[in-house]
Amino acid sequence: MGDAVHAVDDILRASAAWVWFPRGSEQEKTDLQLVRHPARFGGGVKASQVDSARSPAEVLEHAIERTREWGETELTFWTSASDSPDLEDELHRRGARHVDTVAVLARPISGMPTAVPDDATVEVVRTEEQLREIDRINVTVWDHQSALTDESLREELDEITESLASGTGGRVLSRIDGVAVSTGGCTVADGFVRLWGAATLSESRGRGAYRAVLAERLRLGAEFGATTALVKGRIATSAPILARAGFQHFGDERGYVLTV
Numbered sequence: 526m527g528d529a530v531h532a533v534d535d536i537l538r539a540s541a542a543w544v545w546f547p548r549g550s551e552q553e554k555t556d557l558q559l560v561r562h563p564a565r566f567g568g569g570v571k572a573s574q575v576d577s578a579r580s581p582a583e584v585l586e587h588a589i590e591r592t593r594e595w596g597e598t599e600l601t602f603w604t605s606a607s608d609s610p611d612l613e614d615e616l617h618r619r620g621a622r623h624v625d626t627v628a629v630l631a632r633p634i635s636g637m638p639t640a641v642p643d644d645a646t647v648e649v650v651r652t653e654e655q656l657r658e659i660d661r662i663n664v665t666v667w668d669h670q671s672a673l674t675d676e677s678l679r680e681e682l683d684e685i686t687e688s689l690a691s692g693t694g695g696r697v698l699s700r701i702d703g704v705a706v707s708t709g710g711c712t713v714a715d716g717f718v719r720l721w722g723a724a725t726l727s728e729s730r731g732r733g734a735y736r737a738v739l740a741e742r743l744r745l746g747a748e749f750g751a752t753t754a755l756v757k758g759r760i761a762t763s764a765p766i767l768a769r770a771g772f773q774h775f776g777d778e779r780g781y782v783l784t785v
Contacts, residue, residue, distance in 0.1 A: 531631070531716065531717070531752070531753040533775060536629070536631045536753070536755065536775050537606065537607060537629070537775060537776065538607070539714075539715060539717050539719075539755055540605070540607075540629045540755060540757070540775070540776075540778070541573075541574060541605045541606075541607035542574070543719055543755070543757070544558055544560065544573060544574065545560070545571075545721070546560055547560075547562055547563055547565075547566050548563075548677070548680060548681070548684070549563035549565070550562055550563055551595070553591060554574075555587070556575065556576055556577030556578075556579060556584060556587075557572055557573065557574055557575045557576070557577065557584060557587075557588060558572065558573050558574040559571070559572050559588060559591055559592075560572075561595045561597060564671075565670065565671050565673075565677070566669065566670055567668070567669030567670065568597060568599070569592075569597050569598075569599035569600065569601060570588070570591070570592040570595060570597050570599070570600050570601070571601050571602075571603065572588045572600060572601065572602045572603065573602070573603040573604075573605065574605070574607075574608075575605075575608040575609060575610065575611075575612060576608075576609055577609070577610065579610075580610070581610050581611070581612045581614065581615035582615055584610070584612060584615075585602075585612055585615050585616065585619065588600055588602070589783065589785045592785050593785055597785075598784060598785060599782060599783070599784060599785070600782070600783045600784075600785050601624070601780055601781070601782050601783075602616055602621065602780070602781045602782075602783065603778050603779070603780050604616075604778060604779050604780075604781070605778050606776050613779070613781075616781045616783070619783060620783070621781035621782060621783045622781060622782045622783075623779060623780070623781055624780050624781065624782050625759070625779070625780040626759075626760050626777050626778070626779050626780070627757040627758060627759055627760070627764075627777065627778050627780075628757070628758050628759075628760055628764045628767075628774050628776075628777055629755075629757055629774070629775045629776045629777065629778060630755075630756050630757070630758050630764065630767050630768070630772035630773065630774055630775065631717075631753055631754060631755045631756070631772060631773060631775055632753070632754050632770070632771045632772045632773060633752065633753055633754075634718065634743050634746055634747045634751060634752055634753065634754050635747070635752075636771065637770070637771035638740075639736050639739055639740035639743065639770050640736065641733055641736050641737045641740055642732065642733035642736075642737075644701060644702060644732075644733070645699055645700070645701055645732065645733040645734050645736070645737040646699065646700045646703075646737065647697055647698070647699045647700075647737040647738060647740070647741040648697065648698055648699075648700075648741075649689070649695055649696070649697055649741070649745065650685055650695065650696040650697060650698055650708075651685075651686070651689070652682075653678060653679075653682055655698050655705075656673075656678060656681060656682050656685070656696075657673075657678065658698060658705035658708075659696060659698055659705070659708045660672055660673045660678070661705070662705065662706065662707065662708050662724050662725075662726060663708070663722075663724055665726060666724035666725070666726065666727075667724065688712075692713065692748075692749040692750065693712060693713050693714075693749065694710065694711050694712035694713055694745075694749070695710070695711060695742075695745050696708065696709070696710045696711075696722075697709055697710075697711075697738050697741045697742055697745070698738075699734040699735075699737040699738045699741075700734070701729050701732055701733075701734055704729075706725060706726045706729035706732075706734045707723070707724065707725040707726070707729065707734035707735050707737070707738050708722070708723070708724055708725075708738060709721070709722055709723035709724070709735075709738040709739070709742055710722040710742075711742040711745055711746055713746060713749045713750065713751045716750070716751055716752050716753060717751055717752075717753050717754070717755045718742065718743070718745070718746025718747075718749070718751035718753070718754050718755070719755050719756070720739070720742050720754060720755065720756040721756075721757075723735060723738060723739075723763060725738075735763070735766060736766065736770070739766075739767075739770060742754075754772070756772065757778060758772075760777075
């Protein structure tokens with residue numbers, strides 16, 4: 526792909542194709558994508574990627590029934606402009622709660638640099654101690670996330686090591702005055718570097734740690750051959766920072782929760 530910048534349609538397709546399968550999850554792909562999350566991440570079922578000839582009511586009913594079969598009580602549905610059919614009206618009709626909106630943002634990796642303050646340092650994660658520091662940040666920042674066990678810590682470190690060796694992604698950690706305060710991951714696929722899982726301790730926000738994490742993931746993506754950075758940023762938090770870092774807005778994805 527060289528240094529080509531991805532077209533808008535490519536960006537929207539790449540965003541719609543982006544699904545997270547946590548370690549220990551179960552998944553089903555029929556006329557939509559369903560992922561049952563493990564208890565460590567709060568459980569429940571996540572639904573996305575609707576591509577069906579059936580009616581919105583039929584598609585949603587299948588997702589609800591599958592959620593019940595898995596023994597889960599919460600179905601989170603992420604809508605996208607690529608969905609066919611669109612399920613938002615049906616979700617409203619069934620009483621789903623709108624819980625979140627993320628902006629689909631992208632930019633060429635080359636070009637505009639990300640300014641990072643001198644007191645914010647950043648490193649690629651390669652050790653168990655770095656991963657423990659990441660885990661402490663994530664458990665503090667993310668609701669419903671429990672700490673890694675020793676076994677899952679080793680498994681996660683193996684995954685990170687393998688991703689770095691194969692050039693498919695990695696995790697980074699930023700410090701302010703030597704204290705670990707921010708983290709984020711990235712995955713390279715089809716010429717895109719997907720930026721995910723950014724978390725910064727609340728007392729350290731606004732000091733440049735998130736920008737350091739962003740800059741290092743862009744550097745890593747370029748090293749692994751990506752030409753475009755893709756991120757789904759929360760409207761209220763990271764999206765404004767990303768806009769200042771040269772990311773353009775290509776639409777929104779909305780999250781709805783149904784109790785089943």
